[in-house]
Amino acid sequence: MSIIGIESLVYGVDDIALCTQYLKDFGLALKRSDETEAVFELAEGSSVYVRSINDSRIPNSKQVGFGVREVIWGVDTQQALTALVQSLSQDREVSVDSDGTARFFTDGGLAFGLRQFTKKPIVNAPAPTNAPGMVCRLNTPRPWRTQAIPKTINHIVFAVPDFLQETAFFQERLGFKLSDYQHNVGVYLRADGTNNHHSLLAMNASMPTPGMDGQLRFHHANFGVCDLDELMIGVNNMERAGWPKSHFGLGRHRIDSALFCYLPCPAGGEIEYGTDADYVDDTWVPREWPIPLFAYSHWVQDIPPFLVEAPAWEFRYLTDGKIPKIK
Numbered sequence: 001m002s003i004i005g006i007e008s009l010v011y012g013v014d015d016i017a018l019c020t021q022y023l024k025d026f027g028l029a030l031k032r033s034d035e036t037e038a039v040f041e042l043a044e045g046s047s048v049y050v051r052s053i054n055d056s057r058i059p060n061s062k063q064v065g066f067g068v069r070e071v072i073w074g075v076d077t078q079q080a081l082t083a084l085v086q087s088l089s090q091d092r093e094v095s096v097d098s099d100g101t102a103r104f105f106t107d108g109g110l111a112f113g114l115r116q117f118t119k120k121p122i123v124n125a126p127a128p129t130n131a132p133g134m135v136c137r138l139n140t141p142r143p144w145r146t147q148a149i150p151k152t153i154n155h156i157v158f159a160v161p162d163f164l165q166e167t168a169f170f171q172e173r174l175g176f177k178l179s180d181y182q183h184n185v186g187v188y189l190r191a192d193g194t195n196n197h198h199s200l201l202a203m204n205a206s207m208p209t210p211g212m213d214g215q216l217r218f219h220h221a222n223f224g225v226c227d228l229d230e231l232m233i234g235v236n237n238m239e240r241a242g243w244p245k246s247h248f249g250l251g252r253h254r255i256d257s258a259l260f261c262y263l264p265c266p267a268g269g270e271i272e273y274g275t276d277a278d279y280v281d282d283t284w285v286p287r288e289w290p291i292p293l294f295a296y297s298h299w300v301q302d303i304p305p306f307l308v309e310a311p312a313w314e315f316r317y318l319t320d321g322k323i324p325k326i327k
């Protein structure tokens, strides 16, 4: 079986028109819209749907709040899809549409689906970076960008009440691979058919941070851009369009090395531009991060109060590939 990534995200929102404008300004290409939904399509062939949270097509799950209310995962072959459906059907209801999309609820209550998906090839040409003594661009300016156009959906994050139990479901029933484990924060998981460091982050819904209330909620989705310039052009343009600013600005995570900028999103939670993340394969050795803030950021533009004091350095390799029990 091979899940190759996110085929589509379905947002449940309270204002379709407002959220459609937001995602257009964010850089997603609008394919079609009417009063009941907006549909965006990315270069890789994945899609984003925006519907009313009261739309009958939004699954009636345990999840609360606005945001992504259904994730359709792309599966590489019909055989793999059939095998996943047969396995899941052993202990839960799986409905299969006329187009072959299978829908079910995870053990934790998330509305997931599976659909055969072939990613379209995409083209990116990040400009080579210069450093003193290492000239990769001579007499060649960097390309001037005017807008951000995310080409991929890199990952999705949910706050999950029993995130370790839900992690076991993702690993054992859907084949996700452990990439990293951040104590008390969450587990980073990679769909088995992709090299993205993580496709899914199961966060601890009871983490003592704002927005976490112990309930199953959408947290954020990450959209991939080419490089730092495209990321920051996107952030600048969102501010020019009058949308709320990022709380911390630009930063680089330590845990997957990615450049990030999170923006508050009217469709729920936050939306993240991402670039220059780690790509890993089955030889990757997962790590555990006992000091969550050390994992969170290598650096950040606007230091929040919780990072004023630099966190201590600590991480360990999980050479047995298993999440340790914490006392």
Ligand SMILES: [Fe+2]
Pocket (backbone or CB within 6 Å): 155, 157, 220, 221, 222, 272
């Ligand atoms: Fe993220």
